[in-house]
Amino acid sequence: MSVMERLDQDLKQAMKDKATVKLSVIRMVKAAIKNEEITKGSQLSEDDVLTILGRELKQRRDSLHEFEKAGREDLAGKTREEMEILTSYLPAQLSEDEIRQIVRETISQVGATTKKEMGKVMGAIIPKVKGKADGTLVQKIVSEELPS
Structure with a gap:
């Protein structure tokens, strides 16, 4: 199953489960993918989708660092949860x-x-x-x- 298929499937499940954070993250990722497809003018490859997921994860990592530095544990907790969701779509990380x-x-x-x-x-x-x-x-x- 491709990453896009998993995203579509998980989007439907998140709606049924009323998992607001997961739903929000998946929608954000799908929007980023759609924007990239529009810019490129064609369907994205699996590698392109993984690149977008990596970019989204990096943005969260940077935000998390800033939230922790500012002592905003409420925002840091939400960002950690978003990072967990994004990581589940990426291949296993190398040690x-x-x-x-x-x-x-x-x-x-x-x-x-x-x-x-x-x-x-x-x-x-x-x-x-x-x-x-x-x-x-x-x-x-x-x-x-x-x-x-």
Whole structure:
């Protein structure tokens, strides 16, 4: 079952269950997907949908950080719940060790020797971990693995 089919199915179920937060998140995601389809002028691929889900999750993560910093636990709790819902549609996330292994393999494939070549390494890694790892974590690991 594709992500879009799951979203449609879960939308109907959330309406029946009167799960307001889940309903709100799914509608927001579907609207973002529809906007992207309109912009692109065609149907989105599964990868494109996962990219949108990742973007939505990143926005929530950033908001959560700001809410916690401001001491707004009420908003932070709602954001955590939204993040949980979004995460359920994304593929299983890679562990830090798995990411580190992919980074090492990619560095040797690309032949990077210094941090100046970080862009080249990131360009090769991102397609491999798209939707399965947080870009910030990948960037941190690449930075650690490349010699100065």
